[in-house]
Amino acid sequence: MRPSLPHFHCPYLQPQAFQLAFTREGQSLSLRAEALPDASVTGTLPLQTEVRVIDRQQLDEVLPNGATRPVFWYYVSGTDANGATVEGWVNQRSLFIENRRTSETARVTGGEAVREWTFDHLNRMLADFRFGTAVSTTLLLMVLIVPAQFVLAIIMALVLQSQIRGSGLFLYIYAIPLGISDLVAGILWFAIFTQRGFLNSLLVSAEIIELPFIFIQADHMAWMIAIIVLAEIWRATSIVMVIVVSGLQAIPRDYLEAGEVFGASLWQRLRHIILPLLKPSLQVALILRTILAFQVFAVVIAITGGDIMTVLSNETFRWYDPARFNNPSVAAVYAGFIMLISLAISLFYMRAVRSQEEAVKA
Amino acid sequence: MTEILIQNAVKRFGKFVAIDDVSLTVQEREFLVLLGPSGCGKTTLLRAIAGLGMLDSGRVVIDGRDVTYLPPRERGISMVFQNYAIFPHMTVFDNIAFGLKMKKTPKPQLTERVQNAAKLLHIESMLERYPSQMSGGQRQRIAVARAIAVESPIILMDEPLSNLDALLRLEMRAELKTLLSKLGVTTVYVTHDQIEAMSMGDRIAVMRAGKILQLDQPTRVYDHPVSQFVGGFIGTPPMNFLHGQVQKNGAGYRVKLGDYHLKPPADLEAALTAWDGKSVLVGIRAEAMEPTKSPSPDAVQVNVDVVEMLGAQNLLTARIGDDTIKVSTSPDFQVAVGDAIWLRFPENKVRYMNPEDGQVLNAPSLEKVLA
Amino acid sequence: MSTEALPNIPAVSPKEPMWDAQRRRALIGVRLRRAGVYAVAITIAVWVLLPIWLIATMAFSTPQDVRAFPKALFPNPISLDSINFFLNADGIIRATGNSIFVALLAVVLSTLLAVPAGYAIARYMFPGRDAVRLVMLSVRAFPIVVLAVPLAVIFLQLGLFDQPFTLALMHTALTLPTTVLVISSVFASVPFEFEEAAQVFGCTPLQAFARVVLPLALPGIAASAILTFVLSWNEVFAAILLTLSNRTLPAHILYNLDKSSDPFKFAAAFVMLVPSLIFIFFIRRYLFNMWGQINK
Incomplete structure (x- = not known):
């Protein structure tokens, strides 16, 4: 017997998402122990099952206006979804039967609405030809973007900490992308790399190339990746920079000066003092950025349009969008997949950092 | 001749003059104390010797070599910081060995010198531990061990005892004095504690508002202050x-x-x-x-x-x-x-x-x- | 002052530094290093500012100039035609109105919730205090994508779909953990002694909060409110999922991107960019407080 799940409005998002992803609305016919609507259920049959009619009963059904009419109940036997043979009483309205009084077989045509577990949505996601490219593109973007952001953010932070004149101004400038949405960032870089954009203007004006180069097209995957990477580095390095600077500020000046006095060059200070002490901040930033990297969305759409190239969140939106697939269940599977994969990578980071620490202490 | 020579040093922070045309000679193997109230420029002067923060004018000569514009690591000095600056992510051993590692000292020699320094400061049993598990007094010892392990002829100390409680300070005072004279290093020691200055210094430079008011042996500074300020500050x-x-x-x-x-x-x-x-x-x-x-x-x-x-x-x-x-x-x-x-x-x-x-x-x- | 003979070294006057070779080399080294730092600093600044400059150029060019090739680095002539074209396009004013409404509501809600919550976390030890902090941090870690889909379905079921205030609820939920932690750090930076002193001199606890703590905490609270506004103003994924006809500005722009002309896109990007520039300018001093706290 398959479990039938209750309908419920769950106020919590995660169970709701889970329900969306792994259940489906369906109908199945309940077989009763007696010829009564509320008798106990002996089994369920999926729609369109051929059944053998073993016994029949004619009862009188009372209508709302007080009149009665005859109604047949059948004792049927059939094979349920799990392959087991089940028997029980069903009302005539759930069956297609040629002759109510004589036919030996019937077909299940009705039943009660049920919600049942299913992997259909999951399978649909996995089978979708865009799923694989969405995963690999998202991962590739993450691998390219995150390390570059860290290098740039650390350089920015060191520059700001070097107490040059105007560091307040530089700080503001470096922090500007913090307030800029991914959509805007995408359009900004689109303006540079589009066919009639600034880069082509420059290249053609300087007579390096004769005709504009089309960076953004389906068979220039590497170029599109590069542009998205640039846009994301441009936009989202600020947040890493802010975290790194606040981590740097927490390192007492004494430590760096002690490093200087005891002969450490700039590189040695970075390697032996700054980076180890910055590790907690870097870890926070790394987890944050990784989670955000899996959600890269508007940048991709703004630059590529979202059709010739796709990422996980774009697929989520496409499946959800009422104007397109209008299937929140598959969208929920995508969302759950994004969460699992970012959770797994965050755990991996924390594990890696911890085991490294243990190795140091051991 | 590892003497330190400071000529006409001036250092400003914005409009504030931290060191106001100071000249000073520290003799070889001398224990010189820079003494003064907070904000008098004594720490700035020490940092100028160390090479932390550049002088606006004047020069610093160490061992006959003009080091005014050299970074700290090329000056042949070592230092004990006020808050010790013991690296929390390194073991005691690695902390003491830090300066030697930066100079790429060969391993056997490095281990020997760390052991010796640790022995002198009685912390040889703690070498594998992390500083976070240590008391202030122990961290102080690590900081001193790190400073002497590099065997530079000059040790600079920036109020090294100010974070210790009174009893410990008394004990460390005597121990430091003995240790440093045994090692025969030139020491410049910053403090605002006049008793510390009197008890440890071969000479005391009393500073105020960026100037050295008096530079003399402790008893002379005490008995013959050059001004009302010095007489009032000491004793x-x-x-x-x-x-x-x-x-x-x-x-x-x-x-x-x-x-x-x-x-x-x-x-x-x-x-x-x-x-x-x-x-x-x-x-x-x-x-x-x-x-x-x-x-x-x-x-x-x-x-x-x-x-x-x-x-x-x-x-x-x-x-x-x-x-x-x-x-x-x-x-x-x-x-x-x-x-x-x-x-x-x-x-x-x-x-x-x-x-x-x-x-x-x-x-x-x-x-x-x-x- | 002790005046001592300076052996071997000729005396120098502070006004006439000695320009011997060693010193000159050292000075050049110092200046080179500083110049290097400046070069890096300016390069990064140009990297950040150049795309903004280019989009501003586009926004202030005529639509003809925007379509022109090759493009110029300066708008010539300077024209508001593109921006006007964008602002007068179908649905833009409405979407902007929705965006402002959503952002303001999110600011009000998250501030109203975060001030008492932040104060409680900063001041009182209560059972489960650490758990509350942890839960809030873990909510921060949930991707918007994960929250938005089920929320959209719930709102559909409840008949609340496509209403801007539900989006404001979503944005409140998204920013609340950050806001609570930031505001609690702002309160924590006001010494408790101030409140005690106020109470000793006759204030009720509420008065002490209103007269002593709140004025001191106000700039920080304002900064976190601005941050909430910017996040809501920029947020596009939840916005596009939770609304259909009542799109916010980014959702509207994104949804119509493939049908839009370049002048429309570039003007849109510039218009969306301006509030962010201004707001980040106002909260720049608080950025580190905020993130310093969240690091812990």
Whole structure:
């Protein structure tokens, strides 16, 4: 017997998402122990099952206006979804039967609405030809973007900490992308790399190339990746920079000066003092950025349009969008997949950092 | 010759002048203390020697080499920081070995020198531990061990004991002094604690507002302060400053203090001519006066206002004219509040100063006489 | 002042530094290093500012110039035609109105919730205090994508779909953890002694909060409110999922991107960019406080 799940409005998002992803609305016919609507259920049959009619009963059904009419109940036997043979009483309205009084077989045509577990949505996601490219593109973007952001953010932070004149101004400038949405960032870089954009203007004006180069097209995957990477580095390095600077500020000046006095060059200070002490901040930033990297969305759409190239969140939106697939269940599977994969990578980071620490202490 | 030479050093922070044209020589193997209230520029001066923060003008010469614009690592110095700056992510061993590692010292030599330094500071049993598990005193020892492990001829110390509690400070003071003189290094030591300065320094440089006011041996600084500020800053209780009146007395001068007359030393006569009839500051240490309970012709009579029995001494507070005076007596000298006592001012213990700028009158000749 | 002979080294006057070779080399080294730092600093600044400059150029060019090729680095002539074209396009004013409404509501809600919550976390030890902090941090870690899909379905079921205030609820939920932690750090930076002193001198606890703590905490609270506004103003994924006809500005722009002309896109990007520039300018001093706290 398959479990039938209750309908419920769950106020919590995660169970709701889970329900969306792994259940489906369906109908199945309940077989009763007696010829009564509320008798106990002996089994369920999926729609369109051929059944053998073993016994029949004619009862009188009372209508709302007080009149009665005859109604047949059948004792049927059939094979349920799990392959087991089940028997029980069903009302005539759930069956297609040629002759109510004589036919030996019937077909299940009705039943009660049920919600049942299913992997259909999951399978649909996995089978979708865009799923694989969405995963690999998202991962590739993450691998390219995150390390570059860290290098740039650390350089920015060191520059700001070097107490040059105007560091307040530089700080503001470096922090500007913090307030800029991914959509805007995408359009900004689109303006540079589009066919009639600034880069082509420059290249053609300087007579390096004769005709504009089309960076953004389906068979220039590497170029599109590069542009998205640039846009994301441009936009989202600020947040890493802010975290790194606040981590740097927490390192007492004494430590760096002690490093200087005891002969450490700039590189040695970075390697032996700054980076180890910055590790907690870097870890926070790394987890944050990784989670955000899996959600890269508007940048991709703004630059590529979202059709010739796709990422996980774009697929989520496409499946959800009422104007397109209008299937929140598959969208929920995508969302759950994004969460699992970012959770797994965050755990991996924390594990890696911890085991490294243990190795140091051991 | 690992002496340190500072010439006409100036350092400003915006409009604030932290070091104001300071020149200074630290002799080889000397223990020099930079002493002064906070904000006097002593730490800035030390950092200038270390190469942390560039001088605006002037130069620093170490061992005959102009290092003014060299980074710290090329100056042949090591340093103990006020907050120790012990790296929390390294073991004690790695902390002590830090300077040696940066210089790429071969492993066996490195281990040996770390062991030796740790042994000298009695922390050889803690080498594998992390500093987070250590007390302030232990961190202090690590910081010193790190400084001596690199075996540089010069060690700079920036208030190294100020974060320790009183008892530990007393203990470390003696231990540091012995250790450093045994190692034969040149030490520049910054402190605001005048007792630390007196007990540890071969010489003390008293600083104020970016200038060195006096550079001398501790006892000389104590007995012959060059100004009211130095006398007031050094010693507990600080030196007494009374207002006296210069009067002509036959061929020479005398200084009237209440109804008592002080006789200045003969070599001051020339300087005092300019002060005839004017008021000068009379400085005397609390323990330099000779108190008696009976009248004496060459002593001034005062009434005791406050008696503080401090165990090792009795500290009396009294008034002469408008000035308050503190007198340190032996604990046997029993007096009560309101009693009259007589104070004698030994001629060679009295200092005369200009009441306007606080400078000692005729300072150079005074120094010469007492040298 | 002790004046001592300076052996071997001729005396120098502070006004006439000695320009010996070693010193000159050292000075050049110092200046080169500083110049290097400046070069890096300016390069990064140009990297950040150049795309903004280019989009501003586009926004202030005529639509003809925007379509022109090759493009110029300066708008010539300077024209508001593109921006006007964008602002007068169908649905833009409405979407902007929705965006402002959503952002303001999110600011009000998250501030109203975060001030008491932040104060409680900063001041009182209560059972489960650490758990609350942890839960809030873990909510921060949930991707918007994960929250938005089920929320959209719930709102559909409840008949609340496509209403801007539900989006404001979503944005409140997204920013609340950050806001609470930031505001609690702001309160924690006001010494408790101030409040105690106020109470000793006759204030009720509420008065002490209103008269002593709140004025001191106000700039920080304002900064976190601005941050919430910017996040809501920029947020596009939840916005596009939770609304259909009542799109916010980014959702509207994104949804119509493939049908839009370049002048429309570039003007849109510039218009969306301006509030962010201004707001980040106002909260720049608080950035580190905020993130310093969240690091812990």
